[in-house]
Amino acid sequence: MPELPEVETIARGVAVSVRGERVESVWLSGRKQTLNSPPRAIARTLEGARIDDVHRVGKHIVFELSRGGDVPPPKKEQSAPHPQFIVHLGMTGSLTVVPADKETAKHTHAVLKLSSGRELRFVDPRMFGKLAIAKDRFRAPGHEPLDVGAEAFAALFKRTKAPIKSALLNQKLLSGVGNIYADEALFRARVRPRRRGTTLTHAELHKLFEALQAVLNESIKAGGTTFSDYVDAQGEWGNYQFDLRVYGREDEPCVRCKTPIKRIVISGRSAHYCRKCQS
DNA sequence: ATACCGACCTGTCAGC
């Protein structure tokens, strides 16, 4: 489900709701595939911890934890940085902060009881999402799409032989771009998804860089894209689905030239483009 | 080293 703009929207919403809260207890569904750390480590790290902040790294949501007010840590751990709680939403994950008496949704895999009496709930029907604990300074494998410079961006794709569409989805290059925004950025830059990175000119790479920044920033402003089930921390829908120009518009007329939008499959993912506008 | 492919899961929708 969620790509960078959706994850950013959720992280901001969750941050406003839970900053400063203490985690009183943790319940996990026990489904192992939803966890990337042992359940005991997750419970032990979270219980009693204070949530200092919540932010996005790539497609991950990072909770910064501390134990302020507790007994000071033993000396050897003095320099140990604060642990982090990492949430990846996969395709269908959602994270909401709700009153404790709200009915528990099907496919709920984690519930954090907060000091305010509310609960932070992780729901994920397809179980592609993951919960984990990081020791400190969690890093995404690739560059942040909104922080990378134009030259670094160009260099990244200039040396990859894969179709540019696949390269944009490769989280080791850029962390945060998914299927929707890859298609949208390629359309705006007028680049065909099957073009190999090595064949792109510097001008094309530069246009692609600008296009990607634009679609991501515009979508964050709109609160992300809602297709079926995505909602932010407050349960609100995003609005960027109304601004999509190619994604999900197979056979509909191109907004620029009226040619029907094509859908093809590139390494197992659908790619949408205009065969006239994108060369 | 690089690049595809299936697998991991459940839900929904179109077509028969």
Added chain:
DNA sequence: TGCTGACAGGTCGGTA
């Protein structure tokens, strides 16, 4: 109505 197959916003490990 109900079955079947295709498809879905993501990522991983195995294989060529």
